[in-house]
Amino acid sequence: MTSTLPSYEFTESDGPRDIRASTVLPARRTEIELRTADGLRLVGEFAEPADRPARATLVTMHPLPTAGGFMDSHVFRKASFRLPALADIAVLRFNTRGTCSPRGCSEGEFDGGAAERADIEAAVAWAAEHSAGNIWLVGWSFGTELCLKYGALDPIAPLIQGAVLLSPPLHRAGEEDLEAWAASGLPLKVLVPEHDDYLQPAAATERFARIPQAEVIGVDGAKHLWVGEKYAARVLDEITDAVLPGASQSLPTSWTGAAATAS
Numbered sequence: 001m002t003s004t005l006p007s008y009e010f011t012e013s014d015g016p017r018d019i020r021a022s023t024v025l026p027a028r029r030t031e032i033e034l035r036t037a038d039g040l041r042l043v044g045e046f047a048e049p050a051d052r053p054a055r056a057t058l059v060t061m062h063p064l065p066t067a068g069g070f071m072d073s074h075v076f077r078k079a080s081f082r083l084p085a086l087a088d089i090a091v092l093r094f095n096t097r098g099t100c101s102p103r104g105c106s107e108g109e110f111d112g113g114a115a116e117r118a119d120i121e122a123a124v125a126w127a128a129e130h131s132a133g134n135i136w137l138v139g140w141s142f143g144t145e146l147c148l149k150y151g152a153l154d155p156i157a158p159l160i161q162g163a164v165l166l167s168p169p170l171h172r173a174g175e176e177d178l179e180a181w182a183a184s185g186l187p188l189k190v191l192v193p194e195h196d197d198y199l200q201p202a203a204a205t206e207r208f209a210r211i212p213q214a215e216v217i218g219v220d221g222a223k224h225l226w227v228g229e230k231y232a233a234r235v236l237d238e239i240t241d242a243v244l245p246g247a248s249q250s251l252p253t254s255w256t257g258a259a260a261t262a263s
Contacts, residue, residue, distance in 0.1 A: 008260035025085035036118040044094025054090035061143025137163035148173035152184035162187035169198035193222035
């Protein structure tokens with residue numbers, strides 16, 4: 001299980017610089033390994049504020065690995081680049097079983113969301129042990145299925161404060177899963193692109209009506225993959241607003257101090 005977590009060259013600036021897609025802000029970044037209940041090792045990274053405690057921790061679940069999803073899928077990579085510095089939010093990213101990235105390959109094989117229950121359980125358990133709390137699930141596409149199917153059940157539900165879903169297709173998660181979320185009372189924010197390939201805002205509002213506490217937000221102009229800085233920034237704003245109620249809904253778009261550029 002090789003590891004090639006990148007190292008970034010940080011430079012100071014004379015004044016504010018725009019935060020762009022490849023901008024990396026300071027954080028304490030640690031390579032991690034998760035051990036699942038069925039004995040697999042999963043690789044990941046934990047990014048936390050460089051010099052102060054985190055106020056929240058995100059456990060991210062990436063898009064479908066058989067369609068190119070992995071821990072470096074761009075929204076989650078940008079979350080790890082920005083949120084520790086801009087919002088004091090720690091970000092745990094990892095590869096589910098059988099998934100590879102520059103960080104390395106997680107053991108096992110893709111199981112369509114069934115055996116991956118052990119993956120999300122291992123990630124939340126690691127966050128509960130190593131972070132300051134206020135843990136939230138953030139799933140994207142396939143990752144939303146894992147959040148919906150397993151996040152409202154033991155042993156995860158007692159350890160988290162809620163979840164944010166990006167582009168939920170609702171292919172694998174069914175009515176029983178939605179009902180379990182409703183019964184849990186856990187907050188759920190659902191971001192649905194206007195032009196999503198699988199589930200668009202009107203249909204999402206109808207499907208998620210089973211969860212009284214679900215907040216469904218349609219995002220004009222966006223597509224399933226949230227391509228474009230405008231949409232990635234909107235997602236990070238919405239995540240911050242969910243996990244830190246009362247915080248500004250718009251994160252800074254410029255930064256003064258040391259920063260690096262990712263390749």
